[in-house]
Every structure is written in structure tokens, then in C-alpha cells.
Amino acid sequence: MKNPYYRYLLANEAFAAGDYQTAVEHLDFAIDKRRDEDRFLALMGMSHLMLGDRKESEKWMRRAEEAASKDADKLRYHNKLELLLRQDMDRG
Numbered sequence: 001m002k003n004p005y006y007r008y009l010l011a012n013e014a015f016a017a018g019d020y021q022t023a024v025e026h027l028d029f030a031i032d033k034r035r036d037e038d039r040f041l042a043l044m045g046m047s048h049l050m051l052g053d054r055k056e057s058e059k060w061m062r063r064a065e066e067a068a069s070k071d072a073d074k075l076r077y078h079n080k081l082e083l084l085l086r087q088d089m090d091r092g
Helices: 004-016 020-033 038-050 054-067 071-091
Strands: none
Touching (some): 038 071, 054 071
């Protein structure tokens, strides 16, 4: 399990199953190997948000925006964070 893209896949599956802590653990490994992979960073941000850590989530989503090479991706990450933050506020 040394491939960061495989670990990202496992993180995605864990996230979809609601196991956000496991997603974070897989992403820690993946990001350690590929620090500027924007999709790794964005999923880390979403995972932290679902764990209830808004500040950590914003930090990771900002990193994803900065790492994204395309403006469309930057905007997508920004909008995704805004939506998740709104949903989080509605829940709590």
C-alpha cells in the first residue's frame, strides 16, 4: 500500500462510507508522498469538516485551491468548501 493514488482511492471509499478518520489516515500517507496533489488535499479538507474540525478543513481546502493548476478546479474547491460549511452550520 505504498502507492499514494491507491491510498487516495481507499480514502475516498472510507469517506463515502462515513469513516472520516480512516480517510484522514489514508490521506496522511498519500499527501506525505504527493504534497501538491490537489484532490488529496481537498478530500482531506472535506474529511476534517465531517469530523467537526472546521478550522483544519479550511486550511486543507485553501491548500487544495493553491495546488490546483486549473482555475476551474480552484473554483470547484472553493465552492465545495462553502457548501460544506453551510451544511455544517445547518446541522449544528
